[in-house]
Amino acid sequence: MRTTIDAAGRIVIPKRFRDELCLNGGSEVEIVMRNGLVEISAPAGDLIWNVRDGISFPEIPEGEGLTDEQIRDAIEAIRR
Numbered sequence: 001m002r003t004t005i006d007a008a009g010r011i012v013i014p015k016r017f018r019d020e021l022c023l024n025g026g027s028e029v030e031i032v033m034r035n036g037l038v039e040i041s042a043p044a045g046d047l048i049w050n051v052r053d054g055i056s057f058p059e060i061p062e063g064e065g066l067t068d069e070q071i072r073d074a075i076e077a078i079r080r
Contacts, residue, residue, distance in 0.1 A: 013040070022042070023042060027042070028043060029043070030042070030043050
């Protein structure tokens with residue numbers, strides 16, 4: 001996707017990308033230059049990662065995220 005750099009040196013990240021990465025005004029991004037390429041990425045945040053049976057997954061604080069029942073309901077809704 002092509003975009004233009006404005007006079008102040010800013011680049012607009014397309015809305016579709018911002019939505020997918022959960023970026024909003026004021027969100028921080030990581031910018032790195034490697035081999036003549038500029039890479040922009042959303043930081044991973046302060047997640048604590050656990051490993052079980054060789055699979056990595058983030059630790060979700062108590063009271064956040066979906067319950068087992070909500071996940072089962074979502075799976076059943078997709079199957080129908």
